[in-house]
Amino acid sequence: MAQIVYEGRQTDLLPGETVLDALLRIDPSVPYSCRAGLCQSCLMKATRGEVTSKSQVGLKASWVSQGYFLPCVCVPDGDLEIAGLGNEIESTSCRIESVERLCEDVARVRLRPDKPFHYRAGQYVSLVREDGLSRSYSIASLPDERLIELHVGIVSNGQMSSWLSSGEVVGQTVSLRGPLGECFYLPEDNASTLVLIGSGTGLAPLYGIARDALRSGYPGQIALYHAAKSTEHHYLHDDLSQLSSESPSLRYLPVTEQAEGELLRRIMGGEHAWPESRIYLCGSPTMVNQLRKKLYLLGADLNRIHADAFVTRAK
Ligand SMILES: Cc1cc2nc3c(=O)[nH]c(=O)nc-3n(C[C@H](O)[C@H](O)[C@H](O)COP(=O)(O)OP(=O)(O)OC[C@H]3O[C@@H](n4cnc5c(N)ncnc54)[C@H](O)[C@@H]3O)c2cc1C
Numbered sequence: 001m002a003q004i005v006y007e008g009r010q011t012d013l014l015p016g017e018t019v020l021d022a023l024l025r026i027d028p029s030v031p032y033s034c035r036a037g038l039c040q041s042c043l044m045k046a047t048r049g050e051v052t053s054k055s056q057v058g059l060k061a062s063w064v065s066q067g068y069f070l071p072c073v074c075v076p077d078g079d080l081e082i083a084g085l086g087n088e089i090e091s092t093s094c095r096i097e098s099v100e101r102l103c104e105d106v107a108r109v110r111l112r113p114d115k116p117f118h119y120r121a122g123q124y125v126s127l128v129r130e131d132g133l134s135r136s137y138s139i140a141s142l143p144d145e146r147l148i149e150l151h152v153g154i155v156s157n158g159q160m161s162s163w164l165s166s167g168e169v170v171g172q173t174v175s176l177r178g179p180l181g182e183c184f185y186l187p188e189d190n191a192s193t194l195v196l197i198g199s200g201t202g203l204a205p206l207y208g209i210a211r212d213a214l215r216s217g218y219p220g221q222i223a224l225y226h227a228a229k230s231t232e233h234h235y236l237h238d239d240l241s242q243l244s245s246e247s248p249s250l251r252y253l254p255v256t257e258q259a260e261g262e263l264l265r266r267i268m269g270g271e272h273a274w275p276e277s278r279i280y281l282c283g284s285p286t287m288v289n290q291l292r293k294k295l296y297l298l299g300a301d302l303n304r305i306h307a308d309a310f311v312t313r314a315k
């Protein structure tokens with residue numbers, strides 16, 4: 001039976017068990033969120049032993065070479081010695097500058113980093129509270145803006161979202177790990193159209209990507225679909241309507257999802273040339289997975305589909 005050693009304490013790995021489950025037996029405060037290898041909240045470093053290649057998918061090459069891996073999807077064959085995050089992975093401390101309701105269940109949270117935080121519009125961060133609670137959030141701001149902007153969907157009994165959306169957190173400190181993810185505008189892009197599709201707070205990264213593309217002088221058309229359960233939940237309606245009236249290449253397309261399949265119907269009605277389009281899908285994992293398959297079947301190039309599924313914490 002393989003053994004896991006973490007900060008001097010050890011446990012046996014049960015058959016088929018992930019390293020994360022074994023670690024949680026040693027230390028219940030070990031951070032994690034999605035348990036699906038997507039959010040990188042559980043990132044750790046193996047200092048001895050072999051981790052699986054699956055547990056390093058999506059990590060930067062420099063992290064892979066240093067033994068970083070995702071314990072939530074790692075079922076190793078042999079013993080492992082594990083450490084928390086080393087100094088190689090930077091964490092930036094931020095002051096929560098403001099919290100503002102954008103609609104009934106979305107808050108705009110603005111953060112002031114203590115030192116320059118370099119990112120591409122549309123990437124995401126792991127936001128870590130002082131007690132170690134960690135969740136992923138996409139960045140809605142542009143790198144040259146003074147504050148980092150996040151759109152936080154308020155989930156009932158959600159540990160991080162309830163805390164973040166309460167005005168009491170203003171002035172408190174959190175740390176950011178990242179930036180992470182590949183959902184960003186590519187300046188060398190020769191796609192004829194950018195099709196940005198987001199549901200709920202999946203609008204956050206798309207808001208950044210659309211503005212980045214416009215500022216960078218993207219020569220094609222940009223279609224930005226925002227699916228929400230009601231018109232009130234089109235929480236950037238005024239900002240985006242104004243932006244599209246100032247920028248003829250941007251079409252803002254709010255979609256109210258009262259009937260099933262409404263988003264897909266609207267997207268199909270847009271008559272996009274899928275093989276030549278670059279597509280960004282962000283938000284609910286169901287929407288992201290369904291649309292990725294549908295658009296591929298309609299001729300979209302998988303290498304031109306960028307997706308961030310907002311996978312939530314698994315029990
Ligand atoms: C790459 C990535 C990017 C993300 N970006 C964003 C973002 O920009 N904005 C954003 O708001 N979220 C984003 N998320 C989701 C975010 O990380 C959290 O999962 C979310 O904020 C809920 O955390 P919580 O601690 O409040 O809820 P938890 O305490 O983790 O969950 C409490 C309960 O609510 C359920 N639950 C959680 N979320 C939902 C939901 N949306 N609908 C219904 N039930 C739910 C859980 O299953 C659980 O039962 C992203 C996730 C990933 C992986």
Ligand code: FES
Nearest residue numbers: 033034035040072
């Ligand atoms: S990547 Fe491991 S918990 Fe999300």
